Amino acid sequence: MKYVIGIDLGTSSVKTMLVDKLGNVVHEASENYPLFHEKSGWCEQRPEDWVTGTVTSLQKLLSGSKVSAEDIEGISFSGQMHGLVLLDANHKVLRNAILWNDTRTTAQCRSIEEALGTKLLGIAKNAALEGFTLPKLLWVKEFEPEVYAKAEVFLLPKDYLRYRMTGHIAQEYSDAAGTLLLDMIGKQWSTEICQAVGIEERICPPIVESHACVGNVTAEFAAQSGLTVNTKVFAGGADNACGAIGSGILSEGRTLCSVGTSGVILAYEENKELDVAGKVHFFNHAKQDAFYAMGVTLAAGYSLQWFHDTFCKELSFPDMLGGLEAAGVGAKGLLFTPYLVGERTPHPDADIRGAFIGMDGSHTRDHFARAVVEGITFSLRESLEILRAAGKTIPSIISIGGGAKNETWLQIQADVFQVEVVRLESEQGPGMGAAMLAAYGCGWFQSLEACADVFLKPAQTYQPISANVEKYNELYRLYQQVYHQTKELSQALGSFR
Structure with missing residues (x-):
């Protein structure tokens, strides 16, 4: 039997899920990590905690399931949205990640509205809110200019975790849509938004489809986690998008x-x-x-x-x-x-x-x-x-x-x-959605819909x-x-x- 793993990188914990070809959840594991609230309205995490938590959770998953790592064909991700991870030219983390529920960026939201007006909704399809990634970028540029000056690229949380697993820098469309920098219909970073608010488009990572294979597990990560270098790694999606797939x-x-x-x-x-x-x-x-x-x-x-x-x-x-x-x-x-x-x-x-x-x-x-x-x-x-x-x-x-x-x-x-x-x-929601993206990416099914027909079954209904x-x-x-x-x-x- 072959298996896939869905990794759900949440706000308070990372959950890993081993799923077989029939959609059965064979084993699960999780690991918590802390939040940091330095000031009222601030919410941050250490990206390294995501990595160490995932490694530990994968170790538990493999040991608890008794499944051979050689039988794990693919891995994909669901991730908390909007969080800002800044990397320097050597792809080292520059500061703690600023999370989706951090509300320090009200002034930056107003400046985005002033710079773009109605064009923002036309391009990004969303209003400027504190949770999105762009206001966080502008906050760092204003209050931590020395950090911003060193930034080579920004990533979302699960994309940073995937980078540490594969060595490959990328973002996918469902998370990119939550940055406020994406031309959603054109499916590319918006030069107009970047220029209007003063963000260099060069720090925006390449974008791929959620089911795209972005590489294999590196030898280093395999040695840490117990996985093998033969396991394919797929881009994954934002937690809500994966929750939708998994439902x-x-x-x-x-x-x-x-x-x-x-x-x-x-x-x-x-x-x-x-x-x-x-x-x-x-x-x-x-x-x-x-x-x-x-x-x-x-x-x-x-x-x-x-x-x-x-x-x-x-x-x-x-x-x-x-x-x-x-x-x-x-x-x-x-x-x-x-x-x-x-x-x-x-x-x-x-x-x-x-x-x-x-x-x-x-x-x-x-x-x-x-x-x-x-x-x-x-x-x-x-x-x-x-x-x-x-x-x-x-x-x-x-x-x-x-x-x-x-x-x-x-x-x-x-x-x-x-x-x-x-x-x-x-x-299982997001974790199952991540596993389904991996199953589809591995070629187990011709479509996500076909995967859903096998993996998902209603249990009970409630009428008003x-x-x-x-x-x-x-x-x-x-x-x-x-x-x-x-x-x-x-x-x-x-x-x-």
């Missing part, structure tokens, strides 16, 4: 709800002229010549993690969510807005902060947990409504990540989204309950008012943080 979002009408640290609503799109007016993101898919539209809740799973770590650290996550059903629809009049680190969709606001609204002495921890879950789901519905308003027909939604691990939450999604929600048998839908519609309208009524308060309180 079968490969044709028109297919839509995904994913709850990780952030949360997304993602819809497949082949119409490159889809007009979402910058209200949601529009990116190149990891499937060649396709796109996806996506709305983002910055603190989806992170909101639950914060609630757990702050109020019930002694409980497991299943136990913490065990009272969701009993808490009832609307958590007894308690609302939560998941703006713990600002928000992206539909409110591109780095200053807004979260809130519990409606607390009284009768509320228990279960009510608070349900309010957090419902607040995350309401936020995701806002992205769904933008897609529907743009003309997208969404007959059902595939749910992956944290939101698919609890049956009550899956029913909440069906009720809030007012559509059938589907949970898959193998709920009409009585719940009615209640949630009313609660959703109240939820939408909270942002506008707390915006000024959040800004004023910012000086005390």
Whole structure:
């Protein structure tokens, strides 16, 4: 039997997954690494930690699976988006990576808008937001000019990891689309954007397709990890694009709800002229010549993690969510807005902060947990409504990540989204998408769709309950008012943080 490995380079950990030709997950391993918050709103990581974490995870994967490294045909990647990795002429890291959830670049976003105006949406298809890579480049150029002057090339996180595995510098389209430097339709770096904002196009790496083979594992990396130099390495994709592949979002009408640290609503799109007016993101898919539209809740799973770590650290996550059903629809009049680190969709606001609204002495921890879950789901519905308003027909939604691990939450999604929600048998998302890119690249299948037919199977469906839908519609309208009524308060309180 031959195998492929999917590597999911996330924000808090790297996960490796060994998959056979039938799509069975034979073994998994993971390794955590730290985040660094030097100042409020800053979030950085050491790229070397990604490499050492991946090496350790691969060692665990191989030893735990008992599979011979010679039988591993290919490896591909899913990676956290937008993070800035700067390399010098010797391809050494110049500074810590600035991550997707770092919000220090508001001023740089405004300067991008001033320099390009409406041309930005026309070329990059996205508005200037703090999470993207270009504002981070401009921040380094302004505040660390000596670092910027030494920069030979920039990479995204998984592309740096792949470089360390192969010695090959490249980026692929789904991650390049999240830099704000790509001419998305022309599929090339935008000279016009680079010139307008003062970024040298020479630091932009070559771009390849997500399923492209970029080399083999080097002898050095093979010796460290236990792999062999015969294993092919494929470019991979952005985590959300790989999550889409790993969930079968490969044709028109297919839509995904994913709850990780952030949360997304993602819809497949082949119409490159889809007009979402910058209200949601529009990116190149990891499937060649396709796109996806996506709305983002910055603190989806992170909101639950914060609630757990702050109020019930002694409980497991299943136990913490065990009272969701009993808490009832609307958590007894308690609302939560998941703006713990600002928000992206539909409110591109780095200053807004979260809130519990409606607390009284009768509320228990279960009510608070349900309010957090419902607040995350309401936020995701806002992205769904933008897609529907743009003309997208969404007959059902595939749910992956944290939101698919609890049956009550899956029913909440069906009720809030007012559509059938589907949970898959193998709920692996981005890691499975990376493995599928490797399987396709190795020639196991003629297309990603053919791979999905073998690898992905639905496990259970959840239908909207009409009585719940009615209640949630009313609660959703109240939820939408909270942002506008707390915006000024959040800004004023910012000086005390």
